[in-house]
Amino acid sequence: MNLYFDNCATSFPKPAAVAEAMVRHLNETGGTYGRSAYPRILQSTRLVEECRDQLAAKMGSTEAGKIILTANATTALNLMIQGICQKGGHVLTSAMEHNAIARPLEHLRQLGLIEWELLESAPDGRILVDKIASKLRHNTILVAICHMSNVNGMAQSPGEIKKAIGEIPLLVDASQSLGSHPVMVDEWGIDFLAFTGHKSLLGPTGTGGAFIRYPEMVEPLLYGGTGSGSDSFLMPSFVPDRFEAGTPNITGIHGLNAALKNRPVAQHSRDDFAALLQEVKRNSNFKVRCAADFGHQGKLFSVVHNSLSSSELALRFYEEFGIESRAGLHCAPLAHRHLGSFPTGDCRFSLSPYHTPEELNYLAKAIHDVGK
Amino acid sequence: MSENREIVLFQNIRQVIKAEQWCMDNSFPVKVIPVPKPYSTECGMCLETTKDNADKLEEFAMESGMITQRIPTTNYTNGHK
Numbered sequence: 001m002n003l004y005f006d007n008c009a010t011s012f013p014k015p016a017a018v019a020e021a022m023v024r025h026l027n028e029t030g031g032t033y034g035r036s037a038y039p040r041i042l043q044s045t046r047l048v049e050e051c052r053d054q055l056a057a058k059m060g061s062t063e064a065g066k067i068i069l070t071a072n073a074t075t076a077l078n079l080m081i082q083g084i085c086q087k088g089g090h091v092l093t094s095a096m097e098h099n100a101i102a103r104p105l106e107h108l109r110q111l112g113l114i115e116w117e118l119l120e121s122a123p124d125g126r127i128l129v130d131k132i133a134s135k136l137r138h139n140t141i142l143v144a145i146c147h148m149s150n151v152n153g154m155a156q157s158p159g160e161i162k163k164a165i166g167e168i169p170l171l172v173d174a175s176q177s178l179g180s181h182p183v184m185v186d187e188w189g190i191d192f193l194a195f196t197g198h199k200s201l202l203g204p205t206g207t208g209g210a211f212i213r214y215p216e217m218v219e220p221l222l223y224g225g226t227g228s229g230s231d232s233f234l235m236p237s238f239v240p241d242r243f244e245a246g247t248p249n250i251t252g253i254h255g256l257n258a259a260l261k262n263r264p265v266a267q268h269s270r271d272d273f274a275a276l277l278q279e280v281k282r283n284s285n286f287k288v289r290c291a292a293d294f295g296h297q298g299k300l301f302s303v304v305h306n307s308l309s310s311s312e313l314a315l316r317f318y319e320e321f322g323i324e325s326r327a328g329l330h331c332a333p334l335a336h337r338h339l340g341s342f343p344t345g346d347c348r349f350s351l352s353p354y355h356t357p358e359e360l361n362y363l364a365k366a367i368h369d370v371g372k
Numbered sequence: 373m374s375e376n377r378e379i380v381l382f383q384n385i386r387q388v389i390k391a392e393q394w395c396m397d398n399s400f401p402v403k404v405i406p407v408p409k410p411y412s413t414e415c416g417m418c419l420e421t422t423k424d425n426a427d428k429l430e431e432f433a434m435e436s437g438m439i440t441q442r443i444p445t446t447n448y449t450n451g452h453k
Contacts, residue, residue, distance in 0.1 A: 034388075037417035046392075046393075227416045228384050
């Protein structure tokens with residue numbers, strides 16, 4: 001029985017093809033990215049570009065060349081936030097942010113470069129789109145939001161938000177959503193997107209990236225060798241090279257590419273998940289943190305018990321039921337403040353496509369029993 | 373290499389790979405080679421093909437927004453020739 005319910009931290013298990021591809025690269029094929037033209041490098045380079053193409057398809061973009069491969073979503077967010085905000089200005093973000101957005105913003109505020117403030121939100125964290133206009137200033141340079149909260153699974157509506165902010169760039173952190181929830185970069189008008197490979201995409205850790213629609217708006221975060229324009233001390237002006245200094249995680253990209261090509265069919269249905277949430281909500285000893293509208297619900301939720309702490313809950317779930325969950329603030333103090341669970345946090349459960357209906361039933365029963 | 377062959381340089385590696393893929397899809401013989409020494413400030417690989425194929429390749433590259441540079445193989449001597 002798969003009792004790992006911490007897939008928002010990192011997904012497990014992965015498709016078998018992920019490890020196979022990584023071992024094959026390490027033990028058999030080898031090769032770096034693009035620095036020469038012998039077959040070993042050529043094979044590896046083709047695969048990196050195939051991965052970029054697959055990522056573009058997954059996020060609904062026709063511009064795969066604007067996908068920058070990084071070590072994780074945090075690196076991608078720092079690249080874009082710090083790279084866009086160097087000249088200063090006003091930034092809007094949401095009440096549901098992870099520290100991957102909040103900390104770079106606060107760092108820039110402390111340097112005296114920017115001011116940042118929160119958009120108004122509904123109790124579940126969903127941005128009130130009709131209130132956005134009142135927050136915009138003449139010097140608002142960026143709106144940066146997470147697509148799906150890593151605390152309650154509520155998914156924002158980036159397309160509606162983009163319509164409300166017009167030409168102001170929209171940056172979306174799709175760390176939790178890309179792979180498990182629709183993401184449509186072109187259709188929604190997303191200007192900048194960060195993603196990770198090891199969560200909903202089911203790839204290995206150490207992979208992730210950014211989609212940068214307007215490269216000229218972003219200063220590089222890293223400077224170094226790119227295998228292009230090598231006679232100059234300046235970074236290339238073109239993408240992806242402009243933002244990809246240094247050898248990328250080629251082995252990890254082999255794994256991510258395999259994950260993209262071997263996505264498993266979900267073993268439980270959306271109705272199974274809805275039934276789980278309904279069952280948990282019936283227990284009056286718990287407050288359930290989830291989206292108010294199930295149509296905006298991603299595959300995670302949290303619970304707060306009326307007497308047990310989040311750490312006590314997680315310990316009991318593991319010791320009594322073997323269930324692995326995540327207690328605490330989930331690196332998202334803003335979200336917990338908004339939801340009323342700061343500083344104690346809550347206990348989070350996040351699903352995998354490999355979970356069966358029987359395993360969801362087991363989780364529901366465990367929550368019921370612990371909550372008595 | 374014969375005198376009617378050319379190398380095609382691209383702005384970056386991704387463009388080389390996409391162009392090579394296009395050539396394979398359209399059955400144009402093309403060879404990926406290291407960028408010749410006089411032009412080695414560009415990316416580490418480029419394409420070598422016939423002049424006729426280079427014409428078609430250039431057309432594809434322009435339609436795809438790629439920036440290319442064509443050089444007859446007679447124009448350099450660096451061991452690749």
